[in-house]
Amino acid sequence: MHYLVDFNPVAVALGPVQVHWYGLMYLLGFAGAWWLGSRRLASGRLPVTREAFGDLAFYVMLGVILGGRLGYVLFYNLREYLAHPLDILRVWDGGMSFHGGLLGVLLAGWIWTRRHHIHYFDTIDFVAPLVPIGLGFGRLGNFINGELWGAPTTRPWGMIFPSAPELIDMTREQLHALHASGQLDRYARHPSQLYEFLLEGVVLFTVLWLYSRRPRPRYAVSGLFALLYGVFRFAVEFVRVPDAQLGYLAFGWLTMGQVLSLPLVVVGVLLLARSRHAPVLAPATAVPAPGKHNGKPTGGR
Numbered sequence: 001m002h003y004l005v006d007f008n009p010v011a012v013a014l015g016p017v018q019v020h021w022y023g024l025m026y027l028l029g030f031a032g033a034w035w036l037g038s039r040r041l042a043s044g045r046l047p048v049t050r051e052a053f054g055d056l057a058f059y060v061m062l063g064v065i066l067g068g069r070l071g072y073v074l075f076y077n078l079r080e081y082l083a084h085p086l087d088i089l090r091v092w093d094g095g096m097s098f099h100g101g102l103l104g105v106l107l108a109g110w111i112w113t114r115r116h117h118i119h120y121f122d123t124i125d126f127v128a129p130l131v132p133i134g135l136g137f138g139r140l141g142n143f144i145n146g147e148l149w150g151a152p153t154t155r156p157w158g159m160i161f162p163s164a165p166e167l168i169d170m171t172r173e174q175l176h177a178l179h180a181s182g183q184l185d186r187y188a189r190h191p192s193q194l195y196e197f198l199l200e201g202v203v204l205f206t207v208l209w210l211y212s213r214r215p216r217p218r219y220a221v222s223g224l225f226a227l228l229y230g231v232f233r234f235a236v237e238f239v240r241v242p243d244a245q246l247g248y249l250a251f252g253w254l255t256m257g258q259v260l261s262l263p264l265v266v267v268g269v270l271l272l273a274r275s276r277h278a279p280v281l282a283p284a285t286a287v288p289a290p291g292k293h294n295g296k297p298t299g300g301r
Contacts, residue, residue, distance in 0.1 A: 002188040004160045004179045006172070007144045025141035029134030030061055036209075037130050044283030045212075046126045052116055059112045060127060063104030064134065071100010075256060076243050098135065098233075099260040105131070122281060125221040129208040135229075136201020143193035150190025150239045158188030165244075192240035199232040215282050220275035227268025233261040 012019040034057055040046070041053050048056075072095045073081045073088055081088050109123045142148045149161040162168065162175055166187055170178075178184050207228065212221045234257075242248055242255040249256060 001179075001182055002156075002158050002160050002185050004162070004175065004184065005143065005146050005149075005191075006162055006175065007146070009145055021144040022141040025137040025144075026065075026134070029137035030057075030064075032133040032137070033057075033060075033130040036133065037126075040126060040129075040212075046118070046122065048116055048118065055115075056109075056112050056123070056127075059108035060105050063106075063108030064101045065104075067104015067107070068096035068098070068101030071097030071103065075100065075260065077245055080245065096138065098138075099264075119218065121218050121222060125212070125216070125218065128221045128225040129205070129212045131225065132201050132205035132208065136197050136205065139193045139197035139201060143191065143197070148193050149241060150192035150195075151241055153188055153190045153239075155188075155190070157191070159191045160184045160187055161189055164189060189241075190239040192236055195236050195239070196233070199236065200229060204228055204232065215280050217275040217280050218278040219271040220278075223268045223271025223273075223275055225268070226264045226271060230261040230264030230268060234258050234265070237261075 007021065009020050009022065010018045011021045011024050037053065037057065038050075041048070041050065046053065069088065075097055077095070105127065106124070109127060110120060113120045113123050146161050146163045149159075149164060152158075160167070160179065162170070162172075164187065167175065167184070175184070204225070208221065208225055211224060237255045237257045238253065240255070240257070242257070246256055248254055249259060
């Protein structure tokens with residue numbers, strides 16, 4: 001019998017105040033990235049103070065939230081949000097774009113580096129291994145929300161999503177009764193959120209974290225991140241149902257997620273090629289003390 005994905009999206013309800021699992025996943029992602037970023041900072045991976053790192057973390061957090069939401073609005077559902085602009089604020093219902101969030105992070109990093117005189121890609125190389133933590137938790141949030149499910153499958157690990165179009169009109173009681181009798185098994189779908197959790201979260205984090213433990217040429221860590229994410233996302237899109245308002249863009253299989261991921265593959269290859277002739281930056285022997293210069297130039301801008 002296939003698993004029925006039926007979670008309450010609200011984790012905690014205190015009177016009128018509701019804390020959604022989706023929001024908690026983002027908080028866990030930020031907390032995990034902060035903790036591991038502090039470890040990388042302590043090992044000298046970025047020559048700045050803890051105060052400067054705190055600023056970077058804040059900038060990146062804003063970039064993820066604002067960029068992710070605006071990216072979803074622009075790339076996936078512009079017409080709907082133009083008709084109902086206040087719905088843009090309903091982030092707890094889901095609707096975040098990784099590619100928009102990535103652009104937000106890149107912009108936030110650029111603003112921060114101009115203040116602290118760090119080479120831009122030294123900052124991005126520092127941040128890149130932390131990103132899969134948020135990606136992984138975000139995909140778990142998608143799974144709990146029962147959104148971004150995959151195509152129908154007969155595989156034994158297929159799962160049943162009540163928000164799928166063939167089931168969305170059923171009540172919770174009807175769904176559980178039919179599930180208990182096995183009548184919902186024919187509606188099983190790929191749990192594409194869990195595929196992405198594994199690839200974009202666990203695998204990508206493990207590879208980048210292990211790879212970046214040793215000094216690497218500038219651009220290499222960022223290039224590896226872009227290449228692997230682009231490949232993973234492009235592959236999973238083959239079994240993930242595109243947003244209903246967009247559908248397939250061409251050939252009966254090309255999705256917006258694949259279109260947005262292809263440039264990442266290209267950029268990743270170019271950055272890795274450029275890293276072959278870039279300096280290898282050894283960890284700083286000491287982190288500047290508060291009140292002193294927050295960062296030293298580490299190369300051309």
